[in-house]
Amino acid sequence: MILTIQEKLFLKEDLKLKSKILVLALALGIIIFITGCVEQPPETPPENPPIVPPEEPPQLSDITVDATAPSTALVRRNVEISGIATYDKGIVEVIVNFKGAGVEGIDSFRTFQCDNKTECAYSANQEYASPGTYTVDIITLTADYQIKTISKTITVSGGEAQ
Numbered sequence: 001m002i003l004t005i006q007e008k009l010f011l012k013e014d015l016k017l018k019s020k021i022l023v024l025a026l027a028l029g030i031i032i033f034i035t036g037c038v039e040q041p042p043e044t045p046p047e048n049p050p051i052v053p054p055e056e057p058p059q060l061s062d063i064t065v066d067a068t069a070p071s072t073a074l075v076r077r078n079v080e081i082s083g084i085a086t087y088d089k090g091i092v093e094v095i096v097n098f099k100g101a102g103v104e105g106i107d108s109f110r111t112f113q114c115d116n117k118t119e120c121a122y123s124a125n126q127e128y129a130s131p132g133t134y135t136v137d138i139i140t141l142t143a144d145y146q147i148k149t150i151s152k153t154i155t156v157s158g159g160e161a162q
Helices: 005-035
Strands: 064-068 072-074 078-098 108-127 132-142 147-157
Touching: 064 132, 064 147, 078 147, 108 132
Parallel strands: 072 147
Antiparallel strands: 064 078, 078 108, 078 132, 132 147
16 A cells, blocks of 8 residues: 555644644543542532530639738747648648748748648748748649639848847
């Protein structure tokens, strides 16, 4: 079979056209594969969930801390702080912090373990070496991780420290 030049050119162009169509079809197939089927219906937006108002936090019972402390004291004399802490869900510990009362003005702590009892008595002593006004913090830690602090002020007077 003898082909004319015109037929040969037509066959070459036909082959080029077929290869272009094949490449385009392949590219379209890849795009459809990556993005999903063209015939899929559009996604409907999800329903809005109902708005639930926030719950009120439960009312916490009060932590009661009382402390008996003198308002004045003398240098080199014991100062006693005592009291009772109460809380119906239990008290873990009571800490008495004699601020600035330790050596060279460092805070001095007394810790009382209460073992989750609803009532915890405490009593702590401290001697002050220098005259001045001092603060004592009584810190109560509860079983449900609450903290309550009360403060007392003591004015220490008297002779020079020895």
